[in-house]
Amino acid sequence: GAKEDGRGGYRMFEDGMNARMQARRTLELDLRRAIARQEFELHYQPQVDARSGRYDGAEALIRWHHPAHGLVSPAQFIPLAEETGLINAIGEWVLRTACAEARSWPDHLTVAVNLSPVQFRDVRLVAMIRSILAEAGLPGSRLEIEITEGTLMQDEERTFAVLGELRADGIRISMDDFGTGYSSLSTLHRFPFDKIKIDQSFVRRVPHDRDSVAIVRAIATLGASLGIKTTAEGVETDRQARFIAEEGCDQIQGYLVSRPVPAARIAVLFRDPRPLAATA
Numbered sequence: 001g002a003k004e005d006g007r008g009g010y011r012m013f014e015d016g017m018n019a020r021m022q023a024r025r026t027l028e029l030d031l032r033r034a035i036a037r038q039e040f041e042l043h044y045q046p047q048v049d050a051r052s053g054r055y056d057g058a059e060a061l062i063r064w065h066h067p068a069h070g071l072v073s074p075a076q077f078i079p080l081a082e083e084t085g086l087i088n089a090i091g092e093w094v095l096r097t098a099c100a101e102a103r104s105w106p107d108h109l110t111v112a113v114n115l116s117p118v119q120f121r122d123v124r125l126v127a128m129i130r131s132i133l134a135e136a137g138l139p140g141s142r143l144e145i146e147i148t149e150g151t152l153m154q155d156e157e158r159t160f161a162v163l164g165e166l167r168a169d170g171i172r173i174s175m176d177d178f179g180t181g182y183s184s185l186s187t188l189h190r191f192p193f194d195k196i197k198i199d200q201s202f203v204r205r206v207p208h209d210r211d212s213v214a215i216v217r218a219i220a221t222l223g224a225s226l227g228i229k230t231t232a233e234g235v236e237t238d239r240q241a242r243f244i245a246e247e248g249c250d251q252i253q254g255y256l257v258s259r260p261v262p263a264a265r266i267a268v269l270f271r272d273p274r275p276l277a278a279t280a
């Protein structure tokens with residue numbers, strides 16, 4: 001059999017490589033067609049004020065309904081979309097759709113959109129966001145841009161300049177997945193972020209894991225002293241929510257309040273004035 005046979009084993013390995021490359025190529029072609037065929041959809045996950053228990057807004061999360069494979073998660077296709085540059089077209093579609101859909105929400109609610117590091121290499125990014133806001137009739141203050149530490153690692157000076165322009169238009173800037181990358185305290189000091197999102201890997205382990213408790217507490221304290229809002233991501237239990245609020249985090253996002261839901265459903269959720277019992 002192949003196991004004992006060196007040549008056979010090698011051939012199997014080669015076939016495996018070809019199969020993987022073939023699958024990748026197919027996925028890329030499918031991805032290229034997905035926008036035109038309207039296979040993408042945005043789901044929205046609410047963000048709730050930790051103290052009042054009221055809605056602040058929602059984060060837009062892309063979903064791909066593949067005609068053959070069904071629902072494909074963003075973790076599976078965003079990396080390939082980034083490598084191939086397709087993320088620019090997809091990201092533009094996400095921004096346009098999110099701004100248009102958020103237009104019908106109550107006036108005080110914001111929509112958060114994830115931006116890929118690749119999108120920051122496009123010199124037209126700021127102009128594109130401005131025209132999308134204008135087209136949707138959405139004030140900049142109702143849009144939040146979520147970036148990760150990876151975005152700051154590629155060209156910090158240019159990225160800060162772009163973020164500064166967006167911020168001048170009233171757009172809020174959030175640091176997503178904080179604590180998992182390389183960003184240092186000085187990053188937070190050098191740019192006026194509006195929000196830090198504490199990564200769910202820490203939130204998931206409070207209050208039972210001592211290290212996670214220390215990390216969440218440190219980030220909440222840091223945010224409070226720098227005047228930056230903090231959001232806990234991935235809150236699934238009452239206990240976690242209580243802990244988060246006690247530590248002074250400003251916002252809660254997670255399955256406890258709601259999973260990401262289609263646009264029609266989020267509009268219904270927003271009718272509830274207080275989805276979470278007030279903690280203070």
Ligand code: C2E
Nearest residue numbers: 061062074075078094114115116234235236253254255260
């Ligand atoms: P993210 O921006 O950090 O989004 C949070 C992810 O955590 C979402 O996964 C959300 O469904 C999930 N989540 C929220 N609450 C809970 C919870 O209580 N428990 C658990 N276990 N999970 C929770 P999703 O939608 O699969 O997205 C994964 C990642 O894909 C996002 O992480 C983001 O980095 C990326 N992504 C999603 N949509 C877009 C997009 O439109 N553009 C770009 N560039 N990236 C996107």
Ligand code: MG
Nearest residue numbers: 059114146176
């Ligand atoms: Mg995000």
Ligand code: MG
Nearest residue numbers: 176177197233
């Ligand atoms: Mg996150």
Ligand code: MG
Nearest residue numbers: 176177199200
């Ligand atoms: Mg994440």
